[in-house]
Amino acid sequence: MIAIAVLSGFVLAVFAPFVHRLTKPLSGWVLAALPAAIFFYFVQMMPQIAHGETVRAAWDWVPSFGVTLSFYVDGLSLIFALLISGIGAFIVAYAGGYLKGHKDHGRFMGFILAFMGSMLGLVLADNLITLFVFWELTSITSFLLIGFNHDKPRSRRAAIQALVVTGGGGLALLGGLLLLGVAGGSFELSELLASGSIAENPYYLPIFLLVLAGAFTKSAQVPFHFWLPNAMEAPTPVSAYLHSATMVKAGVYLLARMNPILGGTDIWELVLPVFGGITLLTGTLLGLRQTDVKQILAYTTVASLGLLVMLIGIGTDVAITAAVLYLISHALFKGGLFMVAGSIDHSTGTRETVRLSGLGKVMPLTALAGLLAGLSMMGIWPFFGFIAKEVIYEATLHHDPRMWITAVAIIGNSLMLAAAALVGLRPFFGKLLQTPKEPHEGSPSLWLGALTLGVLGVVFGMMSHFSGEYLVAPMASAIGGRDIHTALHLWPEVSLPLALSGVTIFLGFIWFWQIDHLRSLLYAATQRLWGPDHGSDQFLAALVRVSKNLTGLLQTGRLNFYITFTLTMLALTLGIPVIAYGLLPTSIVLPDVALHIYGVFGLTVVGALALLFARSRLQAILSMGVTGFSVALIFLIFGAPDLAFTQFMVETLSVVIIALVLLRLPVDTYDRRDFLPSLRDAGLAISIGVAFTSIMMAIGAEPLDLTLTEYFAANSYLEAHGRNIVNVILVDFRALDTLGEIAVVLVAGLAALALIKVRDGILTSPDANRVTREDEA
Amino acid sequence: MEPILAVVVGILFAITVFLFLSRSYVRIILGIFLLSNATHLLIFTMGGLTLEVPPLIPPGATVPTEAIANPLPQALILTAIVISFALFAFLLVLTYRAYQALHTVDVDEMRDAEPLVEEDGA
């Protein structure tokens, strides 16, 4: 059943374009039925999970490698699954309205459903490899979604950037997960969680760093934060879904999931809060620099992710509770705000905050949704965001007596508050301004989701007992790996956290009031700054350059280089062992044989040397003849008349053919090389020659095993009925060689025939010619 | 006897290599010719050398009556000779066609498959 819940998204994705075509005006609502059904399936699991039970289901996938298709539902994965499927249902419906009339609408629905399936798989997977498969699938589907407006260079750049950053982090993660599987003794998360921390393992540090690389890239932590704002090139449903509520939280999910296994160490408690805190500040500051609503939201998402990482890093019961509270409330308000931003864009044709004002009158329902989400993000009572903020301060105060983290949190939260006011409140109040399109309220699909999420933000806040019992406690316990049950209070006690809340709101309103000054200040401060966004372009450009240069070193396109390099490798292959093993001959004993044998040897060498120094074609052909025939003589002298005969034949033919061809090539065979290259070539030539001689002498000094020869001699006549043993070997013992040899001759003939028949351009069809011209351009 | 032939083969290989390193493809063709001869002699030497006793079984006998030359390398070389001749012939035709099409036998001027890229565009 869980598998169906996860995999059905992919199945529907394949058919989504068809479904879309059939049910066109309502396709969003129709397709949203699946995520809704999945949502309710997970809702009915809530009581069970809230009682501390877990559910696991597993099927063999690649059992030889210990890979199971296994899913594990506990508090953490359940809440994520609920967010993914619940928000997913609204997003699918929203996309139905948002992209109405777009020519790739159906394809888009398919991508988004496939993404939902990937994301559900990611959070529910029990097996580490399965988790990674789904992790990569989210990267792929996100690549397709960010590049959806593929006509725009900015979209393409953002898509590649996101894929490169998250894909690169993913590969690090794969390394980390594989190491973890080995170090932890299991590839099932449920078993790893049961056996607890591996901090003592020698592989802890590499595992920690590799997993962190995966999580930080996916969850856009500094210095990998830049891809997320760029990903806003995607249509708004994508931003609302992937880049606020779900995919970017995958890294946070991973850290939360790994907390019982990797958490609680000094390095964990140092690195996570530091990077999280820096990301929080960077995100908010860069966000307020923007005027585009989606950009502001994107940067505050970066900031929120930083806050979550910081809290998980602190790791106390209160901090984990705070992280859970903030994660849920963030998913609700940020998903809602993105949808609101999309609706405003859809209706007015602009997303510039400076041009948006007074929309509350014409878009009342969208305005209400924006207001609810905005107030929750600002952390105003009685919203869920308020409770979250209280607990956050409680957590930071508890952990950190010197108030560093608390100070970061206050600054971050107050800046976030200003951003929320800018996006959630300001467009709806004041005087209506002129916008590119005439503003109007959108169809229900455009506001229903945002409104529902906004209302939930209040409901969860008001019903803090319920949300504490069914949402927060199970998830916090799963993250902590221990029972964490923090009571939530809608009515705050008068305490330090409440006072800090007051400070935050006060500061936030100052920022908001002075937003124009703040913006120009921030803009001036960061304008000239080198940032990793630019850096990623430089990285890719450098990669291409390095690749071009390095590849150019070997792939020169010059045959002379290729041959020189190959023969140098041959010289090294032979020369190094010859010298290392001391195979160089010390002396040569001249055997006492007839002089004519030396004569034949001498003739062979002279012929070859004459070839080397041949200045004319005729001279070269003659030298070839001399060498070839003297080799034949060698065969004859040493008892190989068949060989000699064949050699004579073949040499004669070769000489005839080469004469025919050479006479048609109006070129000199003599080549002129400069002195130094000649010297280098000669050195290479001599070392290869010496190496071959040495190796042959060394092998010749070993006794030759003649078992085969004796067998042939014994059986040639008796069994194979032939007196010429060489012939018997050729036609009987090793007949297959001869068959192959005949095949080579036949095919060489065919190939040569084809070569002669085919003339440039004549045998290419008109259709193929289009390509042909390119080739020759 | 084998060491002497080993020296001859070594010299042949050295000359082959020098021919291969030329920029003229015609010289490389000559190198290919020499390379196959050197290789066949190498195999021949590896099988051990016996003077003037072909591997034949005399009439009337069922097995060779005296020490014979090793027939196996001879059979291998026969196969190899024919194969290298076929390849050599094909290569000659290819060279001729390439010259017709490319108007050069200078291997460094043959850049049609991998043209030089002038601009350093990223």
Add this chain to the structure above:
Amino acid sequence: MTLTDWTVVLPVALALGGTALCAVFWWRPVIQSAIGIVITLLMLVSAGVLVCTVATEGPQTMAMSGWPGPFGIVFAVDLLGAGLAFVTALVGLLILIYNFGDQSSDYRRVGYTPLLLAMLAGVSGAFLTGDIFNLYVWFEVLIIGSFGLLILGGKKAQLDGAIKYATLNLLATTFFLIATGLLYGLTGTLNMADLASKVAAVDNRALVNVVAALYLLAFGMKAAAFPLFFWLPASYHTPKPGVSAVFAGLLTKVGVYALYRVFTLIFPASDTIFADLLIWIAGATILAGGLGAIAQTDIRRLVAFTVVGGIGYMLVGLALQSPLALTGGLFYIFHSMLISTALFLAVGIAGRLGGSYDIAKLGGLYRARPAFAMMFLVVLFAVAGVPPFSGFWPKVVLVQASLAADAPWLAGVILVGGFLTLVAVARAFAAAFWDNGEEEPPRATHYGDRVGALMLPTLVIIGLSVLMGLAAEPVVQLAGQAAAGLSDPSAYIEAVLGGSE
């Protein structure tokens, strides 16, 4: 001699018979194509039977003319050889179908089918033979076949590519022949199973290592391993896509197969200098392929470099030699045979649609042909090893094997190589498919005639690749069993030599 004995040689015999038959019908390209398809279909069936037999009954042998090993030439097939022969037949069949759509009948008239069948004969023969000199002969058969295929069309770039390809491959094959001559001098035998024990018995290890090094050079060059891969990107992009596809799918794998065979059976690489050497070669090949791909502006050259990178992954398996690593390496070989073929097939369709192979000029195919674009993307992701496609599993296994072998840097290289390939393919996809350029409305694209013949084989291979990714277990099982046969070749040796004693 039973029927199963005959299946051992049947793929080769069929392909050679088909070549001869096609030569008879030289001027009848349609008949040639029909012969080709029937022949490859029969090869596929016989190789399939062979795989089943070998999987259940262990290595099969057939001694030619009844002369037992090591005296006669023995065809000896273990699961690796049988599996490779099967994929070879499959690729051959699909390529022949593809070429119905790819070329005018004029083009086929000049010998496409017989040359392809000859090459398939050489490739299958290389996978099935148990004799090292006979292996050389099959190498020559496949090389001369590939020469012929490479120049079909006779364009300038092809002739230039063919000169480079032919010269360098001729050098490599000659190195192979020289090494075999030296090995004979050292051991007096040519049968690979016999060599296993004979080489082990040689006292002078220096000479054994020299010969092994020469084999490494020769086969490494054939396999397009670092640093001797340049002949591949210099030539693979020049012929018709249907030819490039079969080259990419089959030819380098013969070199890899030969390395696997020689360095597990004859010169077991574990605990020798060659294991270390192979690790370096493998890592460098992965990086060279990935880096090379990024810089390319011609999509065919980009693909050619990914083929080179793939060789590196296969060599990792051989270098580490643990059963896990060998399993991963073999899985990668099967994956790569399919996906390299699919890449060039898909590139061919893209080139026909876009009228160019220049990535910058292709443009706009996503808008014009979304279904084809998604197909292409699947292939690209598969070659980059992105889950859940077929390239992912071997990568995971090889990383695991590297970690187990205490070579974390090699695991890092494997992952970085995947990253580089991902960057290359994502950039290429964005430029060639997403970018509509200045053209508005987007350019008209035409598949042209007989597009079904192009699409069918491409889709079949992509489907198989996806299937290998989603349902990897059967492939893993087969690869594991084949790897076990390599780690412990006693069953192979027994099958070859058992009868002679």
